[in-house]
Amino acid sequence: MRIDHKVWAQRFTEFQVEAELLLAKTEECLTHLQLISNDNDAIDCILSTLLKLASKADALALAAVSGFSLHIHSVLSHAHHHMPLHDEALGALKDCLTLIAWQLELIDQNTGQLFLDDSEQTELIEAFAFQVGQRQFQPPMNAKPFTLVGLAAHA
Template identity: 65%
Template sequence: MPNDRRNWNERLPELLVEAETLLAKSEECLSHLQLISNDRDAIDCMLSTLLKLAGKANALALEALSEFSLHIHGLLSHAQNHMELHDQALCALKDCFTLMAWQLELVDHTTGTLGLDRSEQTSLIEAFAFQVGQSPCEALAASRPLALVHYAQKQA
């Protein structure tokens, strides 16, 4: 789907730089979790960066990236309250981050589209859901699509 937000082509380079920074931060937190299992600060950092990334992508109508970030956020948020994040779960999460990085590289700078088959997103979400003890079908249905609520709306 073409990007129809105003001035997206002027804001896209900034988004890409910010998104790469957020993904790098998430990957640092993931590396930290591989050393210190279930570190609350590292998980909170990842949750925060996933929400920021989803918000940035949503602002430029990059739905696929925004929704993917929100799906992962939902699964990670649920998992941190119900289980330890073991090595297989962290590997599945790493695969999700890798796909996000590829998606950022594939955004068309002329049209603002991200032409992709969402089956890879779906399979990675399902794999992560399985590793954190959620039914893949329930995980996709429960988090489809999570809406972004702006801070001003939360205060109302």
């Protein structure tokens, strides 16, 4: 199947706008959590927003963003049910969200590729997992790896 690069570029531009809105929403919810710790509505907001972001990224074959969003979702979902989120955990979550925003800026708009290794994603997700009591982060069985795949891989 051949991909129309012009259509993809338009869809990517729309994705970037929507992703920025989704990330702004997660920031609002995170700020709320910093004021009122363990507010279920704020946590649920972040969880649902991460799923939307992952789904939108996956639709454009942006595996690094999609996979990282799903991993953050997994850690937060597990933590939410097992322990209160303290300031260090919220700081680690903020670092993860900041990396997503940064990655969105670095995606090549012509190819869809993100030319970074996954070491920073791995470090941040492990730090977040550690802060919420997961001694060794294990991604969910159905989660995608952090592998960086661009548009060219789907052409």
